[in-house]
Amino acid sequence: MQIAKSIAELRSARRTMLGTVGLVPTMGALHQGHLSLVRAAKKSCDHVIATIFVNPTQFAPNEDLDKYPRTLEADCAQLEREGVDLLFAPAREEMYPAGETTRILVGPVADRLDGASRPGHFTGVATIVAKLFHLAAPHKAFFGQKDAAQVAVLRQMVRDLNFDLELIVEPIVRDPDGLAMSSRNRYLSAEERRQALVLSRALTTAASAYRYGETHAEHLINLINTVLATEKEVRIDYIALVDPDTLLPLAIAAPGALLAIAAHVGTTRLIDNQLL
């Protein structure tokens, strides 16, 4: 696996790639969720470019940019093992040199769910992803369903700005006990990790009620609320039943609707979701 630290190295490596290119943008601290994206890319593209960059513009000043886990050596070993052709792992100044000022505002969808809880977050996401699209020139780009609001924002950006590529979304990967994999799970103490299981449990309960005929958003959300309330230390950020493309609330659940949760466990913010 070639490792490019600079834009010049990335561009020159990209130019040697014939056939289709799949891009897997990550912030590192890789887990099986990321690796499932790499495997999907390997399966459907001739070449795979992964990127590791903890993007400062998607973190608010009060968020965890500085303590975000950085495990580059282990990440490289995993990507190499999966057969990634090229890893782009730039320094901050390479992506945001002095004097850069351009931002991509995706519009109202970027202000919903996590965009409401984390103002400006999706402007940072959209901007870095557009930059990586221009740098890697992929035919397909792979993202996880875990970040459901991010998926909606990026779909809107790709459509609106006429990016000539396909967004591929891969299912959430869970630990055997149901916890959705996340780089931020490393922050959890053993006790917090146990408490965090209530998120997937709540979603499973609501999805099961939906399969048994419950379609009222209010009832499904109440149900999730009730399950989450069994863990007193878990502080809810949002519980939402929304259209997965617009992220606008639905009154009645239908196939394809998105049930999504964000909650704090200790100082760690976790998200999880389920498509009905």
Next chain:
Amino acid sequence: MQIAKSIAELRSARRTMLGTVGLVPTMGALHQGHLSLVRAAKKSCDHVIATIFVNPTQFAPNEDLDKYPRTLEADCAQLEREGVDLLFAPAREEMYPAGETTRILVGPVADRLDGASRPGHFTGVATIVAKLFHLAAPHKAFFGQKDAAQVAVLRQMVRDLNFDLELIVEPIVRDPDGLAMSSRNRYLSAEERRQALVLSRALTTAASAYRYGETHAEHLINLINTVLATEKEVRIDYIALVDPDTLLPLAIAAPGALLAIAAHVGTTRLIDNQLL
């Protein structure tokens, strides 16, 4: 010359182009300034794509979107004669379908000169140009020095978002009497056209003073003011001596500095500039 009205037609025609592609984005109502861009593109690229689209997002509600000249048939004949391979002339809904919401904000440079006079203008320009870049996938894109602030904004966007293409800027083309060519010159009455000549006259006077050793911004701007004042009907919007990249004011002129004017003649807003 092939004419594509839809994105699908453009993309499929683009895929057949081997070698380098030059893009000349225009709003139509073509004049020799536009044709100089086409000729430069022909000279340095294997294929030339021109676009004609009167971009609504760069016009404020009080501006001239509806009356902006539309001369598609004559434009096509001119582009055909110049050897353009492909013209993309989409309808408004093709570029801005219902539900689109994404905008590119280039930052402070977009709020200077014409960006100050026309709030939001360069957000519209940056957004449509990024879309055309994604659709035409050019190696080089050609713009006129006449729109000096636009050039600064697009350079910043290309740099910040890592577009993999080269911006080529071609000199202002003038009528024999000195008037900078503009699609908006069609709005001018014979008397207004005569008055409008004072813009290039003022710039020439200041540039000549600079060549004779005058470097103080204040003096050069006063000089331009004095010349413009000889035409009572011409209302100044701005006179500026700026850095051509940042569009920030310079106190002292130096080689490469940009002298720029915007003024209203009757109801028509005209711009002109000179690089020192």
